[in-house]
Amino acid sequence: MTNIPSVMWAAVTRDWNDIQIEQVPVPDFGPDEALVRVGACGICGTDLKIFAGVYRGSWPPSLPFIQGHEWGGTIVALGRDVSGLQVGDRVVAENHKGCGTCANCRAGRYNLCEGARTRDPAYKLYGHSAQGAFAQFAARPAVLLHRLPDTVSFEESAIVNQGALGLHAIRRCGIEPGDTVVVIGPGLIGLVTMQLAKVTGAARVIVAGSGPRLDLARELGADDVVDVSKTDSLDGILKLTGGRGVDCAFECAGASSAVATSLNCVKRGGRVALIGLTGNVPSELNTDRLTLDEIDVFGVRSSPNCYPPLITLIASGRVNVRKLVSRIYPLERIAEAFEAYRNREGGAIRMVIRF
Ligand SMILES: [Zn+2]
Ligand SMILES: [Zn+2]
Structure with a gap:
């Protein structure tokens, strides 16, 4: 001892x-x-x-x-x-x-x-x-x-808690091979979720946000970005998908406007994971859209049973958290x-x- x-x-x-x-x-x-x-x-x-x-x-x-x-x-x-x-x-x-x-x-x-x-x-x-x-x-x-494997530093271990939330979101949402997904809000969870989406089989990952974090998103593998300081986020996402919408949207910004975008930017039959907290600010919800287009919405809290696979992915280099x-x-x-x-x-x- x-x-x-x-x-x-x-x-x-x-x-x-x-x-x-x-x-x-x-x-x-x-x-x-x-x-x-x-x-x-x-x-x-x-x-x-x-x-x-x-x-x-x-x-x-x-x-x-x-x-x-x-x-x-x-x-x-x-x-x-x-x-x-x-x-x-x-x-x-x-x-x-x-x-x-x-x-x-x-x-x-x-x-x-x-x-x-x-x-x-x-x-x-x-x-x-x-x-x-x-x-x-x-x-x-x-x-x-x-x-922790020896190759994962303590600094990197400090990212696991929030990063694992992204893994839980992906499990809840269920990414299919070849999916197009959008991550709204390129903070820590968004930048990990984006990488996990690719690892899980998404063919194309769009990141919506603003500032230097969009450059980091590109560096970490985002295929397309929507700069919400210049373009309306919904218009930008729909334009990139030929008007069809994405298969899955991950709301990581915790803003009621981003929640609205996430619910409206998925395709008919699409899935939405709500990860950010708006601080009890209500979001507008057009339930006809959810009903008529059969949109699945998943609340995502914490990261049950998600640490071991995320640690393995970080150790293997498939998910980069050093830059975070x-x-x-x-x-x-x-x-x-x-x-x-x-x-x-x-x-x-x-x-x-x-x-
Ligand atoms: Zn925390
Ligand atoms: Zn209990």
Whole structure:
């Protein structure tokens, strides 16, 4: 067993929009948990919202709180009931822990655990309602940890959490060989989803968005792009498909206008995956279009059972996430990293804290 200190450095959200680097106790770990030395942890849009107090009372339940849910690290100690993992293993952590016993958990849909509704303490959402990983160490149930091949860096592991959402979207939507798809919103999820669509058999991938992210989309394999700062997104997508529309649309922008575009840009009989959150802003829905053209619409939440295949695809080089790590910061500069991400400096996709 590695020498484990009793205290560690952590970034503690003390008050809304106030983060401090403090010494705190290294977390205890239960018999079915592992203690992990954090290697890298990404900062996402949800972190900024949690930090600003948008979800106060639930994410987090109270302050002070340690955020951070997109991370990987090295196991330093194991609870007595853990099997299949070893001290020294490099791992990446899921953040949704289902209760394990409700009907959805038993069906493998632990992202929809009923425990979230009934406030079952066995349900945990790490970094949101349970302590996160902007800290030197984090304790997690072993079931949430997945081994990382040596070729996948900790910085890349910080992309897996959000990237896996794209994989879940593709499973929900069901891409067929030869499909034409559009990805609306070339942020992190969009840029991973776009690559996964190609890996899964899409013949043509269109990306709709604006700014330097469109160049990155092209670099990562987009066949066509629609610059929504110059063209109406729906017109642009329809024009590229001869008016027919795409087979599948992935809404990754989280804007109600993009939701409307996604529902209208698919072919008759097309499929739509809604991944972005609009923050409860309603979207216009022409249900006649959905009914008369038999459009299938899929909500996509989190990434159940998606880490292992995504890790394999990253390790094989079929999915490139290196280019999605925009800047790396040490823990001491996390406040600066939050600020830079809020301003999306340099068109940032992801800021990552490296320990
Ligand atoms: Zn996130
Ligand atoms: Zn459950």
